[in-house]
Amino acid sequence: MKNLEMPNTSINIFDLEAVAKTKLTTLAYDYYSSGACDEKTLLANMSAFQDIWLRPRMLVDVSNRDMSTTVFGKKVSAPILIAPAAFQGLAHLDGELATARAAEKFGTTMILSTLSNHSIEEVREAAAGNLWFQLYVYKDKGVTKSLIERAESSGYTALVLTVDSPLLGRRERDVRNKFNLPAGLVCKNFIGNYLEQLPGDSAESGLAAYISSLYDTSLSWKDLAWFKSITKLPVLVKGILRADDARRAIEYGADGIIVSNHGGRQLDTTIPTIHALPEVVEAVDERVEVYMDGGIRRGTDILKAIALGARAVLIGRPMLWGLAVAGQSGVLTVLDMLKSEFDLAMALSGCPTIADITTDLIDKKYRR
Ligand SMILES: Cc1cc2nc3c(=O)[nH]c(=O)nc-3n(C[C@H](O)[C@H](O)[C@H](O)COP(=O)(O)O)c2cc1C
Numbered sequence: 001m002k003n004l005e006m007p008n009t010s011i012n013i014f015d016l017e018a019v020a021k022t023k024l025t026t027l028a029y030d031y032y033s034s035g036a037c038d039e040k041t042l043l044a045n046m047s048a049f050q051d052i053w054l055r056p057r058m059l060v061d062v063s064n065r066d067m068s069t070t071v072f073g074k075k076v077s078a079p080i081l082i083a084p085a086a087f088q089g090l091a092h093l094d095g096e097l098a099t100a101r102a103a104e105k106f107g108t109t110m111i112l113s114t115l116s117n118h119s120i121e122e123v124r125e126a127a128a129g130n131l132w133f134q135l136y137v138y139k140d141k142g143v144t145k146s147l148i149e150r151a152e153s154s155g156y157t158a159l160v161l162t163v164d165s166p167l168l169g170r171r172e173r174d175v176r177n178k179f180n181l182p183a184g185l186v187c188k189n190f191i192g193n194y195l196e197q198l199p200g201d202s203a204e205s206g207l208a209a210y211i212s213s214l215y216d217t218s219l220s221w222k223d224l225a226w227f228k229s230i231t232k233l234p235v236l237v238k239g240i241l242r243a244d245d246a247r248r249a250i251e252y253g254a255d256g257i258i259v260s261n262h263g264g265r266q267l268d269t270t271i272p273t274i275h276a277l278p279e280v281v282e283a284v285d286e287r288v289e290v291y292m293d294g295g296i297r298r299g300t301d302i303l304k305a306i307a308l309g310a311r312a313v314l315i316g317r318p319m320l321w322g323l324a325v326a327g328q329s330g331v332l333t334v335l336d337m338l339k340s341e342f343d344l345a346m347a348l349s350g351c352p353t354i355a356d357i358t359t360d361l362i363d364k365k366y367r368r
Pocket residue numbers: 031032033045083084085086113114115134162238260261262263264265293294295296314315316317318
């Protein structure tokens with residue numbers, strides 16, 4: 001069925017970003033689109049995919065194709081998950097509620113950010129699909145523990161511990177805009193403990209000021225063992241880029257790993273994630289599931305990530321562009337666009353199922 005809310009000139013993610021830009025305030029567009037410092041990693045995440053060449057297989061019967069797979073035992077219609085992204089209320093009034101509804105319709109998992117504008121409970125009530133909760137760790141252990149308990153008791157099925165953000169990366173566009181949330185938008189998970197507002201008087205980014213005063217910069221591997229001891233949920237560690245860290249994560253109890261550089265928003269000039277993926281996959285050696293995000297804009301990007309060992313990919317900014325353009329149906333359009341590009345990439349590379357997407361599809365230069 002034709003989606004009447006979507007501009008029919010938008011046929012790919014880049015078109016949608018251009019439309020989203022016209023709908024968002026400069027403050028919101030800059031917050032969503034920017035990376036740290038010179039934005040080298042932001043761009044490299046995308047260009048690294050373009051530099052990897054495929055070796056498609058010919059004369060394979062691809063008349064029946066199946067893109068479905070499982071993530072921690074839950075079926076997803078395609079290996080495309082929704083990355084945690086803060087402040088979705090800047091894109092659309094329904095914010096995370098709309099995203100959760102689109103994820104359910106599409107048949108995938110959404111990861112809710114700690115810094116969501118709608119609360120853990122509201123998002124859980126909005127849609128019946130599979131949800132994971134992303135955790136930022138506050139200095140106040142009571143605050144952190146209560147977030148975990150709320151996610152668990154609301155029915156979230158996994159925790160995603162983000163480990164690349166003891167402080168906020170230097171996002172210069174946010175510094176220039178003195179980023180803050182417009183009146184009426186708060187971090188609803190913190191209503192009641194006075195942590196729901198970003199400081200209004202910051203001379204630079206209000207988010208950077210919030211994080212530097214509240215997040216636990218002493219977080220280390222032993223804390224992972226603590227998280228594991230206080231929850232029954234599987235814990236994934238998000239932000240791993242090296243084999244030794246991947247091994248250590250498993251040693252301290254991680255149930256899954258997300259190879260990520262936060263979409264180039266933290267340490268600039270960090271290695272593009274598709275380059276980090278093979279060494280992490282090799283170190284993990286199938287002991288836990290490995291996911292990746294950063295720069296996924298095309299179906300072929302998904303194919304390459306799966307071929308190099310990712311269980312599934314996460315999408316960040318593309319989902320936000322869809323949300324800004326048309327709320328729930330915009331997010332669904334983004335997911336559908338990527339899924340149909342991925343379907344075509346599978347067909348043209350001789351892969352009727354996910355299991356057929358093997359490393360030999362990738363030019364030797366980029367494999368381990
Ligand atoms: C606007 C925005 C907000 C984000 N907020 C969070 C967050 O709250 N927690 C987190 O772990 N990652 C956050 N991320 C990082 C994403 O989860 C993901 O790693 C990244 O967006 C992937 O790159 P992509 O945007 O190129 O798909 C955010 C990313 C963006 C663009």
